[in-house]
Each structure stands twice: as C-alpha cells, then as structure tokens.
Amino acid sequence: MLDAACATAETGAMLDVRPVGYVIGLLLIVLGVAMALPLAADIIAGNGEWPTFLETGLLTGLVGMCLALACSNGVRDRLSLQQTFLLTTSVWLALPIFGALPFVLGTTQLSYTDAFFEAMSGLTTTGSTVISGLDFLPEGILLWRGMLQWFGGIGVIVMAMVFLPELRVGGMQMFRSEAFDVGGKVLPRAAEIASKISIIYVGLTFACGLAYSAAGMEAFDATVHAMTTMSTGGFANYDASFGVYQGVIEYIATCFMCLAALPFVLYIRLVNGEARPLFTDSQVRAFFGIAATLVATVAVTLMIVDDFAPEPAIREALFNIASILTGTGYASVDYMAWGGFIVAIFFFTGLIGGCSGSTSCSVKVFRYQLLFTAMKAQIRRIHSPHGVFRPRYQGRVVTDDVMSSVMAFFVLFVVTLGIFSVLLAMTGLDLVTAVSGAATAIANIGPGLGDRIGPSGNFAGLNATAKWLLAAAMLIGRLELMAVYVLFTRRFWQI
Amino acid sequence: MLDAACATAETGAMLDVRPVGYVIGLLLIVLGVAMALPLAADIIAGNGEWPTFLETGLLTGLVGMCLALACSNGVRDRLSLQQTFLLTTSVWLALPIFGALPFVLGTTQLSYTDAFFEAMSGLTTTGSTVISGLDFLPEGILLWRGMLQWFGGIGVIVMAMVFLPELRVGGMQMFRSEAFDVGGKVLPRAAEIASKISIIYVGLTFACGLAYSAAGMEAFDATVHAMTTMSTGGFANYDASFGVYQGVIEYIATCFMCLAALPFVLYIRLVNGEARPLFTDSQVRAFFGIAATLVATVAVTLMIVDDFAPEPAIREALFNIASILTGTGYASVDYMAWGGFIVAIFFFTGLIGGCSGSTSCSVKVFRYQLLFTAMKAQIRRIHSPHGVFRPRYQGRVVTDDVMSSVMAFFVLFVVTLGIFSVLLAMTGLDLVTAVSGAATAIANIGPGLGDRIGPSGNFAGLNATAKWLLAAAMLIGRLELMAVYVLFTRRFWQI
Ligand SMILES: [K+]
Ligand SMILES: [K+]
Structure with a gap:
C-alpha cells in the first residue's frame, strides 16, 4: 500500500499530500489544545467568556485529529522539496483559518474576514489590528492574540533555520551549514531545532515579562506584551499601544525587541558556551x-x-x-x-528589517550585506577586468546560487510591493495608505502611514477586499515570497 | 614627455585626467557652437534676445577651447576603465554647468540653482521644469530647452551602446556583442556609433516634426516637440504641456515616444536591411x-x-x-x-521604463526580463536540486557577471530612491512629493505626484537644496547609478 503510493509519486501521477496533511493535522491539535490557556485565563478572570475557547478548541482539535488520522498512512521521514514547499505555505494558511475562530465566536464578534485578518496578522507576527476597544476586551481574547504571535514567532525561526535553507529561498541556503544540513529529513530536524530554540525563546520571553513586571506593568499585560515583544509581533493590550507606557518600560521593550531580532542560532551557540560569535x-x-x-x-x-x-x-x-x-x-x-x-x-527603516533566523521580517540585514558585497566585487573588477572576485560573507564564499536567490528575493519584494500597492489603490485607498499598507503587510511590521492605518489608526475601516489582500501580503512576506510564489508556477506541479 | 606621463600613470602616482579634459573641451566647443541655433531663432523671430546666446556661446566655446588645448598633449586612442568612468560622469556634469548659462542671462533670469536644474533636467532628458510662463518665452530659450534634451538623448544612446557595456554597468555588458566590442578604444568607437545613430535619430526627429506639423502644430512648436519626443525628454513649449494638443497629435506623440524607447541598434540593423529583429x-x-x-x-x-x-x-x-x-x-x-x-x-509604470540602448531611462524592460529568467532557473532547481540551469536571454547564456550587475543596478535603484526620498523629506517636502520627486528624477521621467510637482505643478516652488538633490538624482539615474557611485569609492582612485 505504502509502496504503491511511493511508486505512484515516483512515476509522476500526483503529488503525495498526505505527509503535508499529517503535519497540519498535528499542528491543529496543538492549536486546539493551546486554546485551553485563554480558556483558563477567562475562567480565572471570571468574565464568563470561556465557553468560546472550549468550542473553538474542541472544533480545531477534532478537525486536526481527523486530518492527522486520514493522512497517517502517508507519513515518512523524508519530504520531497515539493512537499516541503506545500507544507510551508499550507501551515501558514491552515492555522489562521482556525486561529480566527475565537474572534468570530467570542465577544469581539468579528466578521470572518476581520477575524482571519487578525489571526493572519497574529501568526505572521505582523500585528496590524482590526479590533478597537482593546482596553475593554476579556483576558482570553487578549491572551489569544499574544499567543498567536508567540507561536508565529517560533514558527518563523524554525522555518528560517530548517525549511527556507532546504528550499533555497531568499538566499537562506547560505545558512545551511554542516550542523543544520537536513538531507531531506526536514521534519525530525525541525522538531529537534524547535525544542532547542524553545528553551531560549521561552527563557527570553520569561525574562522580558519579568522586566516589564518589575517596571510596573501588571502581570497579565506583562505576559502578553512579553509574548508580542519576543515574536516582534506588536499586538498590544491597549488601543494606544505602548502609548500607555512612557518611560523605563520603553527602554526594556527596546532591549528585548533588539534581542528578538538577532539570529537565534547565536543564542544556541551562547548556551553551548560560545559567547564570541554573538559579538x-x-x-x-x-x-x-x-x-x-x-x-x-x-x-x-x-x-x-x-x-x-x-x-x-x-x-x-x-x-x-x-x-x-x-x-x-x-x-x-x-x-x-x-x-x-x-x-x-x-x-524606509521598515524595508531594512532585522537579522536572519530571528522573528523579524522584511528584507533583513544579511541580504543588504550580501548585495553590497557583490557590488564591491564589481568595483574591484574595474581595476582587473578579467579577475575573478568571489563575494565573501562571514569568511565563506557566497555561491552564485545564494546570490541569485537573494537577488530574486529583493526583486520580488519590490515587485510584490508594487503590485499590492496598485491592487490596494484599486479598492479605493489613497496612495499613501495603499503603498504603506502593502509595505507594512509584506514586511510584517504592523502600522502603516497616514490617518487611516498609521500608528494612531486601525485597519478595521478598510473594505473586505483590502483586508484579504493585506492578509495575503502578510503570508507572502512572512514566507519570504518565493516559497509562496512557487506554488503558482505550472512547473511546480509537474512531477 | 608623453612617455613620462604614461609611466607616471602606470606607476600609480595619479590618474591622467587629460584625455577626459580634452573630450569635455571638445564637447563644450560643440555646445557653444550649438548656441548659434537659438541665436538664429531669436534673430528670425526679431525678439531682441539673441545677444544672450552670443555671450554664452562665446564663453562656452572659449572655455572648451582652452580646456581642449590644455589637455591636448594627453590624448590617446585608448582610455583606461578609470578614465572612461571619469569621463562619463564629468561630461554629464560639465555640459549642464554651461548649458545653464542662457537661462541665467536670458529673459528667464533664473538663479543659477534653477538654471542648473533646468539644464540638468534637459540633458538627462528628465524634463522636470522650474520655468513657468513657457507660453510667453522667446523662441531662443524654448529651442535651447529642446536642443538640450535632443543632445542629451543622443548622448544617452551612445553612452548605452559604447560606454556602459565597456564599464560593465547595470548589466549593459550583455550588449557588448562582437560588433560593438571596443577593446578600450572607446572614443573612436563612440564617434563611429554616434554618426550612425545620428542619421537615424535625425531622420526620426524629422519624421516626428513633419507628422506634428501635418496634424496642425506650428512649425516652431513641431520642431521643439519633435526634439523632446525623440529624446523622451518631455519639455513642452506650454505650461499646460500637451494639454493644448488634444486629439490626433496625441496619437502621433504616442507612436514616436514608443519608437524612441526601442533599442536603436535594431534601427541600425533595419537600415542595413534586417527588418526581422525589430519584430x-x-x-x-x-x-x-x-x-x-x-x-x-x-x-x-x-x-x-x-x-x-x-x-x-x-x-x-x-x-x-x-x-x-x-x-x-x-x-x-x-x-x-x-x-x-x-x-x-x-x-509604478515609471519604474518599468523602455528598452536598453534607447533614449528612455528607469530600470528598463530587459533588466526585468533578466531577473525573471533568473527566477525561472531557480524554480527549475526545485525538481533537480543539483542541476545547473544557466539563465538565457535572447538565445545567449547570461553570465554571472551580467546577472550580478543587473542585481546591483536594481538594488542601487531602490536604495537610491530611499535615500533621496529621505533627503528630500528632510528639506521639508511631504512624503508623496519627496518619494515621487526622487522617483521621477532617478527614472528621468519629469512630473512627480501631488499638487506641487504633479502633472499640473512645477518644480519652481521647491527650495534650493531640494533642487540640487533632484539634479544630482537625475545625473545618477541617467548614468545608471554605478557609473557615478564608483567615483565615490576609495578603491576607484587607487591606481
Ligand atoms: K510586527
Ligand atoms: K523625461
């Protein structure tokens, strides 16, 4: 039976999607179980909102279980590149679909469009919100928003350390060092890295929460804000965002936002006793x-x-x-x-971004470094037109493969920005709102520019088409563009 | 004496700038002589403005002559890459400096800042103007504006066909085919190509003028507008630009603007009897x-x-x-x-641009084609991770050198846009004016967006700093960025 399926896959009849379904099923179970936390928060706060999370948690968990069971006969250690691509995008689509449910059924009573936007904005760590009146929301929903970002954050790191290098997306293959070479065994490797990263991620989140708390934030706010700080997500518990915390809390947030934007692989090495690389x-x-x-x-x-x-x-x-x-x-x-x-x-700062292998998004510093390295090699050629100058990064030669992926990323980033800006303008937005909205979604930042979606605005007032477009842009940006676009090529589906 | 100079250059003491000075001198003489045309136009029109052009023509011609004589002992057939780079930027700086004089001394009575902006906007074929009341200007000044663009246009084509391929700027080396390989003999080759192109350029301009004239434009307007159409420059003789010509003239302009944006090398081949490549x-x-x-x-x-x-x-x-x-x-x-x-x-249309080797500017179609070819090669790698896929363009393999130049161009384009936007915003411009102003200058388009510099606006109201910044952006954009930036690297000046 299994052999037959493999044979089918190899002879080119169709892509075996069962391993993809299995992993998504497992993750949905995790998502459903995770809903127990906001459920508990609502019970403790005694606000009577907990049945929402019971319903959505059971629904999500059951769907996940069915999916996992249905696909369990196709599970293998090794994923093909196609399956890995499909998995990456599917996960980031499936989780928001179910993560949105509490926003629909809970006190927020959002339309599904708004709820999906909020969940996608959470899981991609974008942090644009359509909810106003945050100050008066029950704890469960606020915690759920923070948790979506927090899970999204660790998902992003694992994706950046295991999936994207394997997929050669955006030059991430440069980080496919010996230590992280997975040889097709993406899933065991992902689980291994996720557990290592988790310890650091939990530790930093805990430290951040303690610091916030010590500086005067209430325990619940400190917890949620620590989650959205370490994931560089940016959801806040108040409509005024961090406007309610002037002073020392801003310095603490600055520190932890920067820590969250550094390559997490350096923290692993720090824990292993190698402090030097971090500096x-x-x-x-x-x-x-x-x-x-x-x-x-x-x-x-x-x-x-x-x-x-x-x-x-x-x-x-x-x-x-x-x-x-x-x-x-x-x-x-x-x-x-x-x-x-x-x-x-x-x-333009938003178009720079943090470091690779962190929870931050956008173009990222290493890509600019690689691009300028390539330009330097070009300038050297002026003096020796026939010399061969290999751009180097951190002591290693940068292969043409890496360079062309980085280039592809940069071009796709700008072209995607252009296309989404035009599409958003088509829905009736003014130029500044359209361009800055597209940029903030693709770079997963959060606030745009202008009165409507600027730092004091809210995305609720946009029309439904614009919200779906922005949600798509968040997904595309978070998966470093190519990982999504590949699915739209005919060649991808040919086996 | 000459040998001594060569020896000096080779031992690394200093860059021999005499060949550069000599060419600039010759071009200034041409510019001075060219001022005889507006002089004649003013005499014919009998508006008493002709002494301006007599003064500026003599001044420009004499300075050019002195420079050429002073540098004549350093003339050689072969230019080093450094000298070629230096020449490219210097020419596009020296000509506007003198081309601006008629605007200062003539009826327009512009400040030197405004005059330089206008001349740079003309020679780079940008077409942003600081002059209002065009409808009432004497013929000489209007003709001079058209001539600046017309000369700029042919300069751009020659640069794109001879200089940039030699300098490996922006991937233009892809067009360094056998036929155009100059082997360091840039100047003789430039003269040869310029004479071939001139015939086509003059012919098309003539045809454009005749068509305008047949459609009802007055002879003088038809002449100037033909010049600014074929150079994709965009200076018009009226404040309302083409608003005064509704109807059939717009169709004619559309045709000739498109003709001006095609690769001129295809016209040479057409004249040689090869019509196929054009289609x-x-x-x-x-x-x-x-x-x-x-x-x-x-x-x-x-x-x-x-x-x-x-x-x-x-x-x-x-x-x-x-x-x-x-x-x-x-x-x-x-x-x-x-x-x-x-x-x-x-x-975003402005960020696409026309074809290579034409008078148009911006990123240009062939760069997007190359970038998408590279991405296609990437996608093919999904199925055969270890296969080597060479991107091909027009049947030829695209070398890594070309690809990295194209990439460098694209990145520099976006980064330059960002930096100039920020600098322009620093002078007090609003975001839309700053970003669209930077874009229209770097892409040499002309009008920006918004009330101030939009299609119905005028650049006169900007402050002096903004005007110098925009003039710099025009120059940098016109020379495809790298040709200018190279001069600011320390390595460039090391011999
Ligand atoms: K964010
Ligand atoms: K123009």
Missing part, C-alpha cells in the same frame, strides 16, 4: 550600526525640529526605531505628527 | 506587451470609474502610459484627479 557576527554588528545611525538621526531631529528634551528624544528615537527596524510595530506616539522627514525615515 | 526581439515584444496591458487597464478604468467615452479613454490611456513608460513625461491632463488606482499605476 563578532558581522550581521549583528551591521544591525546595531544601522540602528545607532538611525536613532542618532531621529533623536537629533526630534530635539531640533520638534523641540524635544534630550531624554524623551533619545527614548522615543530608540523605541520607535527599534520597533520599526525589528518589525515589531509597537507605537508609543502618533509619529505622523513628527513631520515628513521622520515619517520618510520610518518608512 | 522578433524579445525585449521589444515584452515592452509592447506591458504597454498594452497597462493601456487596457487604464482605459477600462477611465470608462468605468471616470465616465470617459471610449475614444478619449483609449487616447488618454495610450498617451499617458506611453509618456510615463518611455519616461517622456508629457502630461495632457492633471491625472491626479483620476483617483488613487490610476495614480498608483502611473507611479
């Missing part, structure tokens, strides 16, 4: 170099143009640059009022 | 495919959303898409009023 890694240094330059520019502008005192200027510059550069998207103030220069800086 | 060239086909899709989208939108009758909808769609896609930048109406969707389409 010598060229990507980390470049990240902090970029951040420092931007913070200095913004702080000076705030002092000179907007008459800020030095401390608030530096604090707001630190917090907002960290928030946008790491793609977290917390807002402490309505920075649209700070003038065109700062708004323009913030827009 | 089978994949870049030409892609260009018309893109144009047709955009025109259809815009025309349908104008009919449905803006209640246009079919003929005006198709005409305005044809004219405006051709104008923006080829980077000409004529405006027939204030399309800002057509709604966000069309404005967004126009913005």
Whole structure:
C-alpha cells in the first residue's frame, strides 16, 4: 500500500499530500489544545467568556485529529522539496483559518474576514489590528492574540533555520551549514531545532515579562506584551499601544525587541558556551550600526525640529526605531505628527528589517550585506577586468546560487510591493495608505502611514477586499515570497 | 614627455585626467557652437534676445577651447576603465554647468540653482521644469530647452551602446556583442556609433516634426516637440504641456515616444536591411506587451470609474502610459484627479521604463526580463536540486557577471530612491512629493505626484537644496547609478 503510493509519486501521477496533511493535522491539535490557556485565563478572570475557547478548541482539535488520522498512512521521514514547499505555505494558511475562530465566536464578534485578518496578522507576527476597544476586551481574547504571535514567532525561526535553507529561498541556503544540513529529513530536524530554540525563546520571553513586571506593568499585560515583544509581533493590550507606557518600560521593550531580532542560532551557540560569535557576527554588528545611525538621526531631529528634551528624544528615537527596524510595530506616539522627514525615515527603516533566523521580517540585514558585497566585487573588477572576485560573507564564499536567490528575493519584494500597492489603490485607498499598507503587510511590521492605518489608526475601516489582500501580503512576506510564489508556477506541479 | 606621463600613470602616482579634459573641451566647443541655433531663432523671430546666446556661446566655446588645448598633449586612442568612468560622469556634469548659462542671462533670469536644474533636467532628458510662463518665452530659450534634451538623448544612446557595456554597468555588458566590442578604444568607437545613430535619430526627429506639423502644430512648436519626443525628454513649449494638443497629435506623440524607447541598434540593423529583429526581439515584444496591458487597464478604468467615452479613454490611456513608460513625461491632463488606482499605476509604470540602448531611462524592460529568467532557473532547481540551469536571454547564456550587475543596478535603484526620498523629506517636502520627486528624477521621467510637482505643478516652488538633490538624482539615474557611485569609492582612485 505504502509502496504503491511511493511508486505512484515516483512515476509522476500526483503529488503525495498526505505527509503535508499529517503535519497540519498535528499542528491543529496543538492549536486546539493551546486554546485551553485563554480558556483558563477567562475562567480565572471570571468574565464568563470561556465557553468560546472550549468550542473553538474542541472544533480545531477534532478537525486536526481527523486530518492527522486520514493522512497517517502517508507519513515518512523524508519530504520531497515539493512537499516541503506545500507544507510551508499550507501551515501558514491552515492555522489562521482556525486561529480566527475565537474572534468570530467570542465577544469581539468579528466578521470572518476581520477575524482571519487578525489571526493572519497574529501568526505572521505582523500585528496590524482590526479590533478597537482593546482596553475593554476579556483576558482570553487578549491572551489569544499574544499567543498567536508567540507561536508565529517560533514558527518563523524554525522555518528560517530548517525549511527556507532546504528550499533555497531568499538566499537562506547560505545558512545551511554542516550542523543544520537536513538531507531531506526536514521534519525530525525541525522538531529537534524547535525544542532547542524553545528553551531560549521561552527563557527570553520569561525574562522580558519579568522586566516589564518589575517596571510596573501588571502581570497579565506583562505576559502578553512579553509574548508580542519576543515574536516582534506588536499586538498590544491597549488601543494606544505602548502609548500607555512612557518611560523605563520603553527602554526594556527596546532591549528585548533588539534581542528578538538577532539570529537565534547565536543564542544556541551562547548556551553551548560560545559567547564570541554573538559579538563578532558581522550581521549583528551591521544591525546595531544601522540602528545607532538611525536613532542618532531621529533623536537629533526630534530635539531640533520638534523641540524635544534630550531624554524623551533619545527614548522615543530608540523605541520607535527599534520597533520599526525589528518589525515589531509597537507605537508609543502618533509619529505622523513628527513631520515628513521622520515619517520618510520610518518608512524606509521598515524595508531594512532585522537579522536572519530571528522573528523579524522584511528584507533583513544579511541580504543588504550580501548585495553590497557583490557590488564591491564589481568595483574591484574595474581595476582587473578579467579577475575573478568571489563575494565573501562571514569568511565563506557566497555561491552564485545564494546570490541569485537573494537577488530574486529583493526583486520580488519590490515587485510584490508594487503590485499590492496598485491592487490596494484599486479598492479605493489613497496612495499613501495603499503603498504603506502593502509595505507594512509584506514586511510584517504592523502600522502603516497616514490617518487611516498609521500608528494612531486601525485597519478595521478598510473594505473586505483590502483586508484579504493585506492578509495575503502578510503570508507572502512572512514566507519570504518565493516559497509562496512557487506554488503558482505550472512547473511546480509537474512531477 | 608623453612617455613620462604614461609611466607616471602606470606607476600609480595619479590618474591622467587629460584625455577626459580634452573630450569635455571638445564637447563644450560643440555646445557653444550649438548656441548659434537659438541665436538664429531669436534673430528670425526679431525678439531682441539673441545677444544672450552670443555671450554664452562665446564663453562656452572659449572655455572648451582652452580646456581642449590644455589637455591636448594627453590624448590617446585608448582610455583606461578609470578614465572612461571619469569621463562619463564629468561630461554629464560639465555640459549642464554651461548649458545653464542662457537661462541665467536670458529673459528667464533664473538663479543659477534653477538654471542648473533646468539644464540638468534637459540633458538627462528628465524634463522636470522650474520655468513657468513657457507660453510667453522667446523662441531662443524654448529651442535651447529642446536642443538640450535632443543632445542629451543622443548622448544617452551612445553612452548605452559604447560606454556602459565597456564599464560593465547595470548589466549593459550583455550588449557588448562582437560588433560593438571596443577593446578600450572607446572614443573612436563612440564617434563611429554616434554618426550612425545620428542619421537615424535625425531622420526620426524629422519624421516626428513633419507628422506634428501635418496634424496642425506650428512649425516652431513641431520642431521643439519633435526634439523632446525623440529624446523622451518631455519639455513642452506650454505650461499646460500637451494639454493644448488634444486629439490626433496625441496619437502621433504616442507612436514616436514608443519608437524612441526601442533599442536603436535594431534601427541600425533595419537600415542595413534586417527588418526581422525589430519584430522578433524579445525585449521589444515584452515592452509592447506591458504597454498594452497597462493601456487596457487604464482605459477600462477611465470608462468605468471616470465616465470617459471610449475614444478619449483609449487616447488618454495610450498617451499617458506611453509618456510615463518611455519616461517622456508629457502630461495632457492633471491625472491626479483620476483617483488613487490610476495614480498608483502611473507611479509604478515609471519604474518599468523602455528598452536598453534607447533614449528612455528607469530600470528598463530587459533588466526585468533578466531577473525573471533568473527566477525561472531557480524554480527549475526545485525538481533537480543539483542541476545547473544557466539563465538565457535572447538565445545567449547570461553570465554571472551580467546577472550580478543587473542585481546591483536594481538594488542601487531602490536604495537610491530611499535615500533621496529621505533627503528630500528632510528639506521639508511631504512624503508623496519627496518619494515621487526622487522617483521621477532617478527614472528621468519629469512630473512627480501631488499638487506641487504633479502633472499640473512645477518644480519652481521647491527650495534650493531640494533642487540640487533632484539634479544630482537625475545625473545618477541617467548614468545608471554605478557609473557615478564608483567615483565615490576609495578603491576607484587607487591606481
Ligand atoms: K510586527
Ligand atoms: K523625461
């Protein structure tokens, strides 16, 4: 029976989707079980909202169980590249479909469009929200929003460390070092890395929550905000986002947002006793170099143009640059009022992003480094036109394969931004809302620019088409574009 | 003496800039002599403005002569790559410096900032203007604006066919076919190609002028507009740009703008009896495919959303898409009023551009083709991870060198756009003006978006810093970025 299926797959009749269904089924069970936590939170808070999570948890878990059972006869250790591609996108589609249910059935009473948008925004760690009146929501829903981002965050790291290198998407194959070479055995390797990363991720989240708590945040808010900080997600428990926490909490958030945007593989090495790489890694240094330059520019502008005192200027510059550069998207103030220069800086800062293998998104620092390395090699050719200059990154030669993936990523990023901007404008949005909305979705940042979707706005007022488009853009951006686009090529489906 | 200089150059003491100075000197003499034409136009029109051109012509010619004489002892057939780079940028800096003089001394009485902006906008074929009241200007100044663009246009083609392939800038080395291999002998080859191209360029300009004239344009306007059409420059003789020519003239302009955006090498082959390549060239086909899709989208939108009758909808769609896609930048109406969707389409259309080796600018169709070819090769790797797939373009294998140059171009284009947007916003411009201003300058299109610099606006109201920034962006964009940036690397100046 199994052999027959394999033979079918090999002779090219059809793609065996059972391993994909099996993994999605297992993850849905996990998602359903996870709903026990907001259920418990609602029971403890005594707000009578817990039946929502009981219903959605049972539904999600049962669907997952059926799917897993139905597909269990197709499970194998080794996934083909096609199956891996299909799995990556399917997971990020299936989880929001069920993760949206509590928003529909709970007090928020969202339409399914809004609920799916919120769940996709959560799991992709984008953090754009359609819910207003956050301050008055029951604990369960707020915790669920935080948990979606937190799970999304660890999913992103595992994807970046196991799936994308295997799929050669966006130049991530550069990080397919000996230690992480999976040789097709994607799933066992994913589980192994996920467990290692989990310890670090849980530890950092715990530290972040404690720090928030010590600085005066209430325990529940500290928990949820720690989850959305470490996942660079950016969902907050208040309509004013971080506007309710001026002062020391902003410094703490800045620290942990930056920690969340560093390559998690360096933390694994730190735990293994190798502290050096964390300080010598060229990507980390470049990240902090970029951040420092931007913070200095913004702080000076705030002092000179907007008459800020030095401390608030530096604090707001630190917090907002960290928030946008790491793609977290917390807002402490309505920075649209700070003038065109700062708004323009913030827009382009969002297109930089954090480091590879972290929870942050966007183009990411290592891609810019690789691109500039390639340009340097080009300039060297001026003097020796026939010399061969191999671009190097962190001591290793960058292969043409990596370079062309990075290039493909960059081009697709810009082209995708253009296409989504035009499509969003088609739904009736003005140019700034359309372009910044597309950018914030693809780069998984959260707030856009302008009155409607800016730091003081909310995505609820957009029409349904725009919301589905933005949800699609979040998914495409989170999966580094190519992983999704490949599914739309005829060649992909040929076996 | 000459040997001593060569020896100096070879031992690395300093770069021999005399060949560069010599060529610039010669070109300044040509520019000075060319001022005889507007001089003549002013005499014929009898408006008493001719002394301006006598002064500036003599000044320019004399400076050129002195420079050429001073550098004549360093003239050689062969230029080093460094000298070629230096020459390319220097020419495009020196000509506007002197080309600006008539605007300062003539009736326009511009400040030098404004005059330089206008001259740079002319020679780079950008077509953004700071002059209002065009309708009342003397013939000489209007002709001079047209001539700057016309000379700029042929300069661009020669640069694209001889200089950029030699400099390996932006992937243009792909067009360094046997026939055009210069082996370092850039100058003789440039003169040879310029003379061949000139015949075609003059012929097409003449045909365009005749067509305009036959459709009812006055002879003088037909001459100037033919010059600014064939150079995809976009300077017009009226503040309303092409708004004064509704109807058949728009169709004629559409045709000739498209002709100006095709690879001129195909016209040479057409003259040599090879008509086929013009119709089978994949870049030409892609260009018309893109144009047709955009025109259809815009025309349908104008009919449905803006209640246009079919003929005006198709005409305005044809004219405006051709104008923006080829980077000409004529405006027939204030399309800002057509709604966000069309404005967004126009913005991103400007980032596509025409074909290589034409007078148009921006990213250009062949680069997108190459980038998508590379992505296709990537997708093929999914099925055969260890297969080697060489991207091919027009039957030839695309080398890694070409690919990395194209990639460098694309990345630099986006990064340059970002940096200039931020710098322009710093001078106090709003986001839409800053970003669209940077884009229109780098892509050498002409009009931006918004009230200030949109199709019905004018660049005169910007501050001086913004004007210098935009002039720099025009130069950088016109020279395909890398040709300018190389001069700012330390390595370039090491011999
Ligand atoms: K985010
Ligand atoms: K133009």
